[in-house]
Amino acid sequence: KIFLRGANVAALSQDLAGITTESANSCIEQALEANLNLIRVKGHVTHPSFYDAADQAGMLVWQDMPLTGGYHRSVREQAMRQARELVDNFGHHPSIIVWCGHDSPDPIDTTRSAPSLIEQQKPTWARSVLDESIRRSLRRQDPSRPAIASSGTLPSLPRPQESNSHLWFGWHQGRAQDLATYLDQQPWAGKFVSAFGSYSVPEDLKINSEQWPIFDFSKLDIEDENVLDTLLKVFPPEMFSDFESWSAATRGQQAYLLKTQIEILRRRKYRPGGGFTFDSLFDPRYETTSGVIDQRGNFKPAYNAVSTACAETIIIADPFFDLIANEQRVATNVTAIHDGREPIEQALVTARLTIEDETHINKWEGNIEADAAKHIGRIEYAIPRDVESVNLILELESEEATAYNQYTYTK
Structure with missing residues (x-):
């Protein structure tokens, strides 16, 4: 038995061919220095050198299928074939401990810190047909490892034990410490939390803000409009004197949130919590991300907060x-x-x-x-x-x- 302390990672590079043994080793080393024992390869398949590096370092890997969000019904056969090929190509790596069929199959509701349990009980084609088909393909191809249908699900039928929640307290809604109250009321939602965290602006990002609080939001280089809207809701620019103090507040809150919520989850160790993966270690695709390491490889304050909160003894x-x-x-x-x-x-x-x-x-x-x-x-x-x-x-x-x-x- 082991309590998993992990992080989600996006693609190591926007160019898969550009991933090297050195960059793969660097990712694993940064995770180990943060006292993590698990990396979730979120919604993609990365370069073979990453899995080699994980094998050598003893880092555990949660491997997603390259599926995130909604898809047309015609994708089912192709997804099942890709599941079989995923196991054939990477199943020999001892670092991989679990397969996951689909990242976040349900639309993300940024007005809620936790998904609606009632809504997740309702069958959908993505969860009931696509994800179950992928799970069966993964299990048939590799009966030696657990395979879960999707991520972001509260305990629900037919397999409540496969719960792995996405809980965004302090980001979508509420405060970071509200996670404790929620888990007191819904303890099985904390069995494994596979996404939580907040976005922050890197310190090196400089924006002309002479007309503050008005500035060109596109310069933030953020994932999508929903994330931008959430960032501006949590950190209203008009509440800060300038861009520098505003961006510093995003980094400070990210560090506070991750420290607070990792401690909340670790306190519930085996009661029933089995671990977590926070969002995220890094995401080199954009400037403003949920990563605790920025696009240039600099550590944000949240990296040190995570390293301390994930120490073997706290x-x-x-x-x-x-x-x-x-x-x-x-x-x-x-x-x-x-x-x-x-x-x-x-x-x-x-x-x-x-x-x-x-x-x-x-x-x-x-x-x-x-x-x-x-x-x-x-x-x-x-x-x-x-x-x-x-x-x-x-x-x-x-x-x-x-x-x-x-x-x-x-x-």
Whole structure:
């Protein structure tokens, strides 16, 4: 059993022939440095050198069929043939652990953070016929690996165990921390989350904004109009003084969202969560993307946030900022997540909660089991009305591992 910490990747290059062994190795190395153990090749098939590099590095691969969105009914026979050819050409790679028939077969509703379960129960030709046909072809050609019909599906018949949700809290609608409330109410929607995240503008992108907040949106070089509309809704330009502060806000929010939601998902390890792939490691097709690495290969702030949140051992607190604003109190559970195969003996966990100038210290000591999420303790304090800042620092110390985390609230 293994908890999967992964990322989606688009094509390594717009020119498939231009992908080299070096660029494939670089992708795998960047994923490993971010403490990931899974890459989802989203909606395409990449260069053979990528799979060779994954085999050598021990990186696990989720392989999609090259199908995204809607298709005409005439595509079914061709898709089934491509499924068989996909297995024939790449099935010998031990890095590939799962096949997926169709990425996002349903239209994307940007007014919802999560898809409608009722709508997904209704049969459609794409899900009920095309995707099931592809799944059968994949299973017949390769009975040794799991094959799922499509991505972006909530638990539903006929195979609720194959759920892999796309959850866009903090991007399509709501806030990043709303994911925790949703999963408390719909825990099986978090069994595996195969897409979540937000878009951000790269720091190197410069735009003439003399008439700010009016500027040429086409210069953002973004995937499509729906994504642009969402970006402008989440980050209204008129709320910022200039382009630089606006673009910095998109990068800061991306880092905060991924850190927050990865921690939420890891806290639910095996209850029932089995892992995730966030969107995305990088996408070289455009300037403004969901990638934590930009088109030029520069790391955005979200890359370091992901690397920290995906470390083998982390110490986290449940989201608590709303309680400060609404109820004048801090109330949060502290959890240690350890993905290592050996237990941690005699770990010391220290929590330092600073409210304005006053610091409260809590300490716990004990063992942390291998491959487990362990509840450490609870912190609860009253907060004065109109408090300006609250800072929580968590530290885990032991001979086997160390971890550090920090949460800062400002009014």
